[in-house]
Amino acid sequence: MSVRTEIKAVTDRIVERSKPLREPYLDRMRRAADQGPHRNVLSCGNMAHVTAGCGPQDKETLSFTPSANIGIITAYNDMLSAHKPYESYPHMIRETARAAGAAAQVAGGVPAMCDGVTQGQPGMELSLFSRDVIALAAGVGLSHNAYDAAMFLGICDKIVPGLVIAAATFGHIPAVFVPAGPMPSGLPNDEKAATRQKYAKGEIGRDELLKAEMASYHSPGTCTFYGTANTNQMLMEFMGLHLPGASFVNPGTELRDALTQAATRRALQITAAGNEFTPAGEVLDERAFVNGMVGLHATGGSTNLILHLVAMARAAGIAITWEDMSDLSSVTPSLAKVYPNGLADVNQFHAAGGLQFLIRELLDEGLLHEDVRTIAGEGLRHYTREPKVIGGELTWEEAPKASGNDMIVRPASNPFQKTGGLTLLTGNLGTAVIKTSAVKPERRVIEAPAAVFHDQEAVKAAFKAGDLDRDVVVVVRFQGPQANGMPELHSLTPPLGVLQDKGFKVALVTDGRMSGASGKVPAAIHLSPEAADGGPIAKIRDGDIVRVDGETGELIVKAEGFDAREAVTADLSANGFGIGRELFEAFRRNVGPAAGGASVLHPEPVEIPTAAE
Known part of the structure; x- marks a missing residue:
């Protein structure tokens, strides 16, 4: 065909x-x-x-x-x-x-x-x-x-x-x-995830968490x-x-x-x-x-x-x-x-x-x-x-022509959904992507006040203090390739999942990455340009209304005079040392943008012709 x-x-x-x-x-x-x-x-x-x-x-x-x-x-x-x-x-x-x-x-x-x-x-x-x-x-x-x-x-x-x-x-x-x-196969993945959330809520100790993790990765x-x-x-x-x-x-x-x-x-x-x-x-x-x-x-x-x-x-x-x-x-x-x-x-x-x-x-x-x-x-x-x-x-x-289990894999005539679940997000914050295939339909559009952080440890501290027990768009910036190598922020999934399970509207916006195992919390990731490059994410303030729309592809901040704001800067000196990070200064200095693959080998952007051209 x-x-x-x-x-x-x-x-x-x-x-x-x-x-x-x-x-x-x-x-x-x-x-x-x-x-x-x-x-x-x-x-x-x-x-x-x-x-x-x-x-x-x-x-x-x-x-x-x-x-x-x-x-x-x-x-x-x-x-x-x-x-x-x-x-x-x-x-x-x-x-x-x-x-x-x-x-x-x-x-x-x-x-x-x-x-x-x-x-x-x-x-x-x-x-x-x-x-x-x-x-x-x-x-x-x-x-x-x-x-x-x-x-x-x-x-x-x-x-x-x-x-x-x-x-x-x-x-x-x-x-x-x-x-x-x-x-x-070891411990089922949903049981592992549930155990992680129990640990995040303080309901179980480290010993029980470690046993569950070792039963998964065994x-x-x-x-x-x-x-x-x-x-x-x-x-x-x-x-x-x-x-x-x-x-x-x-x-x-x-x-x-x-x-x-x-x-x-x-x-x-x-x-x-x-x-x-x-x-x-x-x-x-x-x-x-x-x-x-x-x-x-x-x-x-x-x-x-x-x-x-x-x-x-x-x-x-x-x-x-x-x-x-x-x-x-x-x-x-x-x-x-x-x-x-x-x-x-x-x-x-x-x-x-x-x-x-x-x-x-x-x-x-x-x-x-x-x-x-x-x-x-x-x-x-x-x-x-x-x-x-x-x-x-x-x-x-x-291979057999029929699925062995249509709760796991289905024919194209009867898909789980008609689209692949990846949406390009654009708006006054730049360009990002969101994966919606693991997000329930009712959670794919979030509009809520921003809570702004410069690292994931600060997010975890705010969660433990109860400061995030509300509808919130968690903004974690200075996590892009120039700032600190664009780490995965997977450790945020359990606390944000807990907030979501409490009934709050929750989303994440970041110029960093999420793990390939993340998904239940809507996340606008790989935001480009990044904060360290003066991107609009560096202009967001606590309380700004942020809209993450996984249906229409909209990613915007609703704040008067937003475009005219000065981008904040951050002290990134701590990112340059320890556990080998000092060896990668040349990478951070020369890496290309996330939208170009965050590459050091080919950092230059490829010219994309416009419709007029």
């Missing part, structure tokens, strides 16, 4: 807008690919260093045969439960490559921080910037120019976006992304709620960088290992030395990013990807905007209810039909581009099949 008119219109304008970037990018990638297998350009001394640490078989393969060499970029560490399984992956990949007459080497490691550890802590101020550091670190690993393809081992919040930026930068070689899967694998990490995995399938059905298979299973081995063989098949050369730069085209945005809306994914998709696309010479995302959301039905948008976790979502069911539904409705290149071959229809191990052999079969 051909793509719908509305999807084509957004795609066409992205293509047109991106021409000044995309055409030079593709020319660079094709010239790099034309140089052939890159070990050919290395001197004998260079090659001796490439192979010095190898065993005899790999030395022979790399030095004297045209066989392919895979560069492994790994985000393995013991801190992230999602990345713990990667400890054994390089060995498995090397053995699989050798069996195919090729080789694989760990090209480099990249940092991978756990946002679950740094939530509400100073380390969270490094989190967003870690995305660009990851891209830089992966670039260092691949700069040895000795690899015919790259396999990227990464899952969590900033890690996949950083790796995609690197994959696009080295877009002349194939890129295969390899997941590790979610941990088995083993190797990705956290099971549909936050940024699992949204990343969805994107890699919708954009054709995973093998079909690979995202949500649990670690330590026969199927998980079979998929990792198959990903290695596929990486070899799509190199220039194979028969299906598929460079990453041509997989990551405008249609792939539109597919990713549609997937984000259809599944109710993390708001963090609103930033990351802009930055990821820019690395591939593609300019996308929040307006593009909002327009796609307006025609994309919401087909999934996974916590925080529902009660199910990703294991239950996967069992109910998961991504393969959704991709087929969206393809059949003309909401996805089918004619795309993927690592699995030509066409997104490959991704309607689910993997199985039968008789010891990995195979793919068509």
